[in-house]
Amino acid sequence: MRSSLFATASAAFAFDAFSPVHVRSVMSHRKITSASNGNSIDVSDLGLTMEDLNAPLPNEMFAITSSGRESTSRIPGVNDNGCIWEEGLDTMDVTLSIPGLRGQPPAALSLDTTKNTATITAFGMAVWSCILRGNCDPKSVSFSATDGYDMTPLIKISMKKLEKNARWGGFIAQVGEDSIL
Secondary structure, X not given: XXXXXXXXXXXXXXXXXXXXHHHHHHHHHHHHHHHOOOOOOOOHHHOOOXXXXXXXXXXXXXXXXXXXEEOOOOOOOOOOOOEEEEXXXXXXXXXXXOHHHOOOOHHHEXXXXXXXXXXXXXXXXXXXXXXXXXXXXXXXXXXXXXXXXXXXXXXXXXXXXXXXXXXXXXXXXXXXXXXXX
């Protein structure tokens, strides 16, 4: 029993030692070690040309989304994390939960935007506003308000950025002074 187990194990190791992957990695290692003495490395087995290396990278490689939280309060020491944002290559998606709107019916809320400001109104009266960190296309803005936790409405905003590929790094540059909350 013991000798057959040893024979099986040694055959498996012998097979792996001469597999094409192992031989290729040993040969690549030899190329690198022999080239480390010189100024170049032989990468001809990769099948790349200089044109391939000089070609521009596709935009999809830079389509990384970033996200974060910000305070919706104007008071410097208060961080309510009421703004959750996710930034794409040319879009900004935001969920606002403003504590001062507690008890307001979501159907009574609306959003007014310019290219660099956002204003929340309740029953037609401006109750919260902010200056955006970048410029958006006001015609592309979508808005919805639903019931949230603890009677605080959840406000969802989606917009397209005017400057393509520009990173805002957040949503709120400054909470407006006209905010009555």
